[in-house]
Amino acid sequence: MKRNWCTLILGIGLTFSPAWLLFAQPPLGTPDVDDIEYPDDEPPDPAVVSLGKTLFFDTRLSKNQKMSCATCHNPDLGFGDGFGLGLGSEGNRLGRNTPHLYNLAWNVLFFWDGRAASLEDQALGPIEAEGEMNMNLDDLIPRLQKVPEYVEAFRKAFPAEQGRIDKHTLAAAIAGFERTLISDDSPFDRYLEGDAQAMSEEAKRGLALFKGKAKCINCHNGPNLTDNGFHNIGVGDGKDPGRGSILAGVTTQGAFKTPGLRNVVLTAPYMHDGSVGSLEAVVRHYVDAPKQKKNLSPLMVAIELDDFEILDLVAFMGALTDPVEIKPPVVP
Amino acid sequence: MNGKYCGLRGMSRLAGLAVLLLGPASAWSGEISGTISFEKKAPVVGLIYLPGDEGLVGKDGPKLDQKDQRFTKPLVVGARGSKVTFKNSDTIAHNVYAEDTKAGANFDIGLAPPGSEHETDIGWKEGMVVQVGCKIHPKMRAWVANISSRFHQVLEFEKGIKTYDFAFEAPGNLKEVRVWLPRYDPVMVELAVGEEKTVDLMKKGKKYGTLLVKRG
């Protein structure tokens, strides 16, 4: 057993802290799997992940059996749908853009407004939402129980739960699969490992701008290029309260979650309302003063970038690309 | 047992401070010591304390700072009647709030610009450890404990390490030892002098670790 003895004090009411020293601003880097907070403090069994993958692709999870999770979180479209606003199973338009799923294992709160505190919570949301998959869980569970392959797969994946098919095991399986959607071998990661040729000169200049005068790093920081925070950046008409509808307060009105930027070139269009089509236009949003200024984050300060600098920033974002290829499973 | 204590320099300095604060160390000749081990991953922080002492009541409250988009400490301890000071030493604005109805802690300091300080009463239920966060950056989390006892130790766990030893001086008349770990079931152990006990550390009905605690 590995032992450590670093927490002894003789003083009373005083703390001796060897490691919780000040870090720099959350630095960019390659995500570390040791930092993932699994609900069970360890990665799920491969049987859970495999079951979750099958469920993710199964249209049984929608009432009219037309839509699976993968319909909107399409692995070939950056785990998005390429649409500005998401689509419901009845062909209706949703209020916000479909978020990508890369590196959610490190994410803190889910949905653009952060209303789910875990991936397990999140996974059931769109299944049950009337405008989305519109599937009552009380109907879904018997629907899955009728499929012998699922009975067997839940038995293998959840022996401690006696193979029970319920909302907990269902959510645990889907979330368990989603936590494996890890992108951590981009040109930027190889550059960080010391391969100076891994990124183009444009991308290297873009990185300097990203951390420097473009101020991207104020919010897009840490290994997944997100502070996991909520900011009002003046997108849209200001009518969607975003985080403000979940949590009252002066800082939450019109604020939306900072998306992680890994594989960002694959996840167009951008912003919570999908209103921005290209990465160039995203950068220009920050250069041109946002038109909607109500409750704007104090971090939205004026920046100046010329066209070549914008190009360099886009090149850097391109260097964050490491697609996660998923072979669709055989759905029983 | 092949480990050794590290941070000896810190220890002697802290021991000196303890004498200053509490008078001669011989006043509490006893010692609480033991080991906490986790089967999987250790939580961020823990708190071990002996209720029954009121030594922190009326003393200056703790300060919790924000820097580099994190709280600079994972947990601070203050007693009823004192205030916790939330400071923002970062270059960007933050917030501090708590929403813990069970503990009776419900506050929001609003937008805290760089350089600002804000005091909040430690008025929630005694013995309760309340999570505070930043509404802008939900990854920023820390805890503030309402504990009156001087006889406590904050255990700051490190990534990748599963076993920790602890030891601190304590008077013999305080028999009860409590351990708090985030989202774990609270632990209470009664210990007479010379006694040693082992307790399972439970979370959601499952065992995640073991506490060995003894009174010297």
Ligand SMILES: [Cu+2]
């Ligand atoms: Cu903050």
